[in-house]
Amino acid sequence: EGKSDMIATWLKKHSLIYTGATRHPFILDIRDGSIDLSSFKRWLAQDYIFVRAFVPFVASILLKAWKESDDSSDMDLILSGMAALNDEIAWFKSEASKWGVALHSVVPHKANLDYCRFLESLMSPDIEYTVAITAFWAIEAVYQESFAHCLEDGSRTPEELKETCQRWGNTGFGQYCRSLRNIANRHLEKASDHMLSKAEVILIRVLEHEVEFWNMSRGEI
Numbered sequence: 001e002g003k004s005d006m007i008a009t010w011l012k013k014h015s016l017i018y019t020g021a022t023r024h025p026f027i028l029d030i031r032d033g034s035i036d037l038s039s040f041k042r043w044l045a046q047d048y049i050f051v052r053a054f055v056p057f058v059a060s061i062l063l064k065a066w067k068e069s070d071d072s073s074d075m076d077l078i079l080s081g082m083a084a085l086n087d088e089i090a091w092f093k094s095e096a097s098k099w100g101v102a103l104h105s106v107v108p109h110k111a112n113l114d115y116c117r118f119l120e121s122l123m124s125p126d127i128e129y130t131v132a133i134t135a136f137w138a139i140e141a142v143y144q145e146s147f148a149h150c151l152e153d154g155s156r157t158p159e160e161l162k163e164t165c166q167r168w169g170n171t172g173f174g175q176y177c178r179s180l181r182n183i184a185n186r187h188l189e190k191a192s193d194h195m196l197s198k199a200e201v202i203l204i205r206v207l208e209h210e211v212e213f214w215n216m217s218r219g220e221i
């Protein structure tokens with residue numbers, strides 16, 4: 001296989017863990033309507049903490065794109081992603097108040113702390129743009145694929161959870177993820193073998209953290 005769609009190559013190679021992250025029991029429980037509302041609230045509170053840590057991570061990628069990318073449209077896309085995170089934080093606050101979740105008193109669980117620490121490690125200037133943008137794509141793609149699955153024909157997602165699923169499962173977010181994937185692929189295509197193996201390892205780490213995050217949300221701690 002050539003290097004033109006490294007992401008496709010890696011998704012095939014690591015399909016077990018990718019499916020584990022995108023078809024997790026937490027998501028299947030939403031999709032079949034059997035989700036326990038305490039799990040949903042736990043996910044909501046923990047994800048708010050995660051998204052707050054995700055903002056500086058995306059800012060670090062914006063900085064890398066500005067310094068390292070040959071295409072100025074990369075920056076435009078990343079900036080639009082940052083703007084969407086501003087809306088997302090406001091959405092978490094209003095959703096939490098709807099569900100009676102007090103965000104200021106949430107204690108981050110270990111899986112969340114581990115994931116946030118991992119994000120922080122990726123913010124280092126030593127992490128190349130190619131590696132960081134691959135991680136960024138993977139983090140967004142897991143949510144897109146997961147929540148889109150809850151909206152497909154035949155799903156029995158409870159009405160009160162549909163807005164959440166729409167947030168990441170909508171076609172606009174799907175297009176955004178495809179654009180991130182194209183950027184990642186374009187940079188991976190010109191990367192050295194050494195850089196490719198770093199990006200592949202980071203991709204697997206992201207998928208593992210996503211699985212742990214869903215496990216935590218389901219109360220398996």
Ligand code: HMH
Nearest residue numbers: 047050051139140143213
């Ligand atoms: C844990 N992964 C987690 N939370 C999110 N909000 C996303 C990915 C997508 O942005």
